[in-house]
Amino acid sequence: MKQAVYPDISDILERKAEGRRVLAKLSFVEKVERMEALRERLGPVSKRKAINKIARSVE
């Protein structure tokens, strides 16, 4: 049986870990600002989810 060969992604995982470390070092205010921006972007998605939930409950 042919053995599947997968790429070594340890460098990608290490970059992700480094990214998390960088994000963790941001100040409290910087983190809040990033989260507020993210909430803003996700606002339409949250609204749509709420509308769908209501629609499902009345079906």
Added chain:
Amino acid sequence: MRMQETIEVLNRVVEARVISRYAITGAVAAYNYIEASLTEDLDILVSFDDGANDPSTGLVSLGPVVNYLDGLGYRDWHKEGLVIGGWPVQFLPVAGDLDAEALDQALDVQLEVSPGRFVPTRIVRPEHLVAIALKVARLKDLTRVESFFAENAFDLSELCAILERHGLTVHLRRFCDQTGISNPCALSCKL
């Protein structure tokens, strides 16, 4: 930062003696120590002067703070949170010795909201955040605990002492069993 308004309003609530003091807790408090995670609301640990307690029932009423904020024009609710500065704020009255200690020992911080402009607030210490999360133990709380461990973002001996003091060592042991990590308090705490 929209939360500037939230914090300034909370400071007004304290100045007006509607609450005696407060500290940011939960996911937003964790921003002070670990990588931020998305959250909908802002948890605020509060203590009231005796006037808010009903001695006949032992219940604490949020009525005074809700009425005061209503007077300032804040009357929109999102789920259980009163929206202030765009953030649904959940007021969590001190409900035990761990909460009382967390509020008492919270860090006084000055947030630089714009260059040279600071707003004072209080944030629960990381060791108390971990202890509270272990006690509540929902999946998202335990995920936060894992982040604190992964980022080595608390004082271990202080956490072990808090867990011991509040009878929560079993909660840490359970967390360690579930996650497969060795119990870091095992050497310094009697488990």
